[in-house]
Amino acid sequence: MTAHFAEGEIGLDKRRNIWLFTPWLVVAILVVCSITLFAPQVALAHAVLVSSQPGVNSTVTGPEVAVLLKYSSRIDLEHSTLTLLDPDGKVVKVAIESEPEPGLLTAKLTGLAKGAYVLRWQVLAMDGHVTRGKVPFQVK
């Protein structure tokens, strides 16, 4: 192809045509790329746990443990629940204290004896999707 461009008028015309449509080609490629890049993220607008305190499989000091759950999107507090499975296998509902910033939940666990616990969460994201997960941790 490049050899033809150097061969006089026809080549120059072709080159001019290529220059004319190249910006559009670039724009088209960018549009296609951004659609493929952002489409999965739009589909995943539901809340995914980004970080947690206590951390997954971490060991913390009792008997009071502050809970901080950070999600990838804003959530609906009214339709979100936290429960705690204690070392005896008992499940207790945990009150969500606040949402100091969008997607951040806080709660306080009190009276935790030494042992293995599982904090289970279920949240409703603003896109209407419910996600759930668990944070196992140890109290020393």
Ligand SMILES: [Cu+2]
């Ligand atoms: Cu979703």
